[in-house]
Amino acid sequence: MRTFGAEEELLIVDPESGMLLALADLMLPSLVPPKQPATGVRGTQKPVHEGADFSYELKLEQIETQTRPCLEYTELLRQLRQARVLADTAARAHGGRVAALATSPQGSATHLTPNPRYMTMQQRFGLTVRNQLTCGLHVHTFVESPEEGVAVMDRMRDKLAVLIALSANSPYWNGAETGFESYRTQAWNRWPGSGPTMIFGSLPVYRRTVKRLVESGVLMDEGMVYFDARLARQHPTVEVRVADVCLRAEDAALIAVLVRALVESASREWNDGVEPAPVPTLLLRMAAWQASNCGLRAELLDFGTFTPAPAADVVRALVDFLAPVLEEQGELDLVREGVERIVAEGTGSQLQRGPFRAGGLPAVVERAVELTTQGAAAGEPLGGNVPLDRLRRG
Template identity: 35%
Template sequence: MTYRPARATASDAATLTLGVEEEYLLLDPRTGESLPVADRVLTALSGSAREQSRQEFRHSMVEMVTPVTADLTELRTHLVALRRSVGDAAEAAGARLVAVGATPVHEPHRTVPDEPRYHAMSRRFGPVAHDPAVCGCHVHVGMSDRELAVQVCNHLRPWLPVVQAITANSPLHDGRDTGHASWRSMQLERWPSIGPTPHFESVADYDATVAELINAGIMLDAAMVYWYARPSAAYPTVEVRVGDVCPAVDDTVLVAGLVRALVATMADDVRARVPARRIRDCLVSAAHWRAAHDGLEGDLIDLRAGVARPAWDLVGELVDTVAPALTRHGDLDYVRDQLARLRRDGNGATRQRRVMARTGDDVRAVLDHLAAETRAA
């Protein structure tokens, strides 16, 4: 039986709101190379789709932002509509919309859009700012109390590698398998302000640290806090930005449901004065590397015990940990059903590799598969 997301009770004060940002690549249907047609695609959008679109750091990328919603059913509807609208605009511009975490073949045009901030980033960070495009999925969970948001981010640290493994969807680079389930994660490590969220004592500690990093030239501004979880610089939310963009809509909705339940559970722990685990940053970084390398097909590091364990064991424990919050939001059956699908079919990286194995490493077949998943309702 396939479950659709249940509707949350919007009047329930314990129901946390959600929003998702998804980044997509625009690829040449023949060669698989990135096409610099984002301006044409964005111009072709109209109505709410245009309002929910964003220019990104590459001419071959577009970002779409869902409206704020209280339940996964509406979130799924928004994602399907946005992917359909931008997919149609991409086809009209001679490109194909593909939800994949990193440039799979080649990106010939790596200049940044003509925006002052992007030019400033290019000058400051040099070749790093001209790496091939990468695409993420950012989940926002409503939280107006910034002090609480900072403490929630502390509590999220042991679990975010598991979320990263679930979303891994970028095994290819230059048309070959990198050996990593998420090559996007490897590319992003070159940026100085990306990585695991540090532990902060308070929102004042957080703000002071960000100010020091800006003064030191590590960041241009507070919007360049690209840690895997953060109080959003733009919205009253906790933003979890560790994941690759997911190929299928139901993958994204699954991740959004899990992230909301994680944030809700960690917020309950903060209110109950349960202390966050103090884990060495080097171990957290190692856990994220392992998640990017193995995805769901191998082991992950259990940061609570400091040992490697089968990935699916940790996924199961994640669900057990957040099950009360999933139940409260009406998401438990849907999340369990979608995780059973992932266990059967694999995450995005595994599904790409299966197409490669079936077709004799035919990258074009992989991109056909990804494009179909991206547009499927």
Template identity: 40%
Template sequence: MVITPFARRDAVTREEGRQPLTLGVEEEFLLIDPDSGANLPVADDVVDALPPAMRSQSRRELRRSMVEMVTPVCTDLTTLRTHLLRHRRAVGDAASAAGARLVAIGATPVAEPHRAVPPQERYRAMVERYGPVASDPAVCGCHVHVGVPDPDLAVEVCNRLRVWLPVVQALTANSPLHDGRDTGQASWRSVQLQRWPGVGPTPHFDSRRDYDRTVAALISAQLMLDEAMVYWYARPSTTYPTVEVRVSDVCTDVDDTVLVAALVRALVATAVTEAYAGVPVPRVRDCVVAAAHWHAAHSGLDSTLTDLRNGAARPAWDLVGDLFTTVEPALREHGDLDFVRAQLSRVRRVGNGAIRQRRTLHRTGDLRAVLQEVAERTVAG
């Protein structure tokens, strides 16, 4: 079923479409004990050890074993990659000085014995409201921001992303381990986050007014503390004039992060082009979208994914190919086509993060070997 867009636009007025859409990436990292692999609550020490300019690009999280780094606004992938790698190496050095190891991995792989929250009032309110859920072990994501300053257009873009985000989720699945074992899930982070009321596929909205009214109702019902607790997989950012895509696990390899950023920007650019052209928005039931995401989190790239355009189960890499074909014009327009083609070929050859972790675990039988490899790849260029 399709519906007409709520805000049709004349393509000839889209002057901003001739400029590259801006990009920014937020990456969350874990700090673990080099020997046991358990999480270490040393984030304050790590952030304080960063150079002042780098410290301003860091964010403290609910868990003291996490550090988030935020890139400046970028327009090209080379600059984005430079910032990402600079962040990872600086935080990795600071972590080593604090007796910890920095790992880009989607979920706590062993244990988190220390779960006291920082003293900020908002974090205390979250613990009071959500109880044990707020004390779950840390999980780490990769959030991609793409510049879409028009509020109504941002909501329509999120509507159009719904059918493709399970594919992005599968490509970036990077958390098969938890409690010292293989969970059977490619993205345990995705499964764990379902305990929060504001996490999941973005609902379809008819307008920005509809979006704002729904968020206000969720806050009024005390399901969320505030607008910032809308953790849907795509949302108009509460901080920047962007669409923020939050579906991905943090990627171990920096080139995987750049790949997902390029694909997300191309998806957003494609959605903007379709909105201006008046292309109908695919309408899929929320329960079907949620099921597709569960399947993507479970299987990653190992078997099938759900094609939300027709509801069929298809080989994962067939859907990745369809995604690439769909966004190919936008990739070409932004100068990203060759990079994305090469990186998708690499991922198909070596696997996503979950596949690589399992391969090492099965080869060595040693979880410490997996975490050492992840740590080395986290800062490798």
């Protein structure tokens, strides 16, 4: 089994009004161990706390959590829950809470984190940066080599849109009903380096493509290569970036398990000489748009035929496709049960609509705050048993 981990971006909100609060610079010092004090004005380091990492994001109204590498679903779920609790505790100390919402239901001004790179981005990208406040779930999965990583990305690119639908958690945007289940996907894809990619075919082509994108002058640096799946720059992992942050930590852990299975399945195809499905990138954009628009409430584009099919059937087909790997890793029953639970109870987007009907946007945020830390046991130990420098196969 490959190690895997997850990054979650969380909103910082007023628990009563649901409005955004710019508290990240006040919260992060309390998440730094005593022997590693925060440095600099709203610093750029990534503090570590009992196995979880926390960092600034583009706006002071959000905070990012990062788990340690894990081997099992239960281990990852524990880390996700406890990282959320730690972030929420830090927010409470300053009158706020954290909410696992992929976009802010309430409209309010946002504040750029005063980092030189972010300031340059604002000058370069204008309104895109001023309006940018989205929260995603990024899943990292170990790969043996960059060559394997590119081969994996080539062979799973046609299936990533299903994860957008399964994680959809952003129907409201700055006070408005968007008509989308994952409006974060629409907002995020305004960046020039975002979205699905072509089939690279080899590591040199991938490297050359990234180099040319940066040399074009449109992107500031390699950090702005926001592909749906990319090689991580600081870890031996493939990073899948398509999912909304999920209201429920168990949904996030489930999607991470699916990503790991996608990586393992794609690697086996590569080793067996199976070529990537020659799906045009434009068609992948159509699949992503449809998943963003409809989530699980209507039809998705089937990842085999790219024709419309009931969303629940497409999600189940993905599980069936990954069944050999999931069964071998002892996760098939867990995944089937988790997917059926989401199909029956609804995605985060669907779960937001009940509170909205009852009490409007403040009620949406209030319920989201409750669900964000639901299931975390008081005093439960945080962190897995795989050190940061042991990203590997188990």
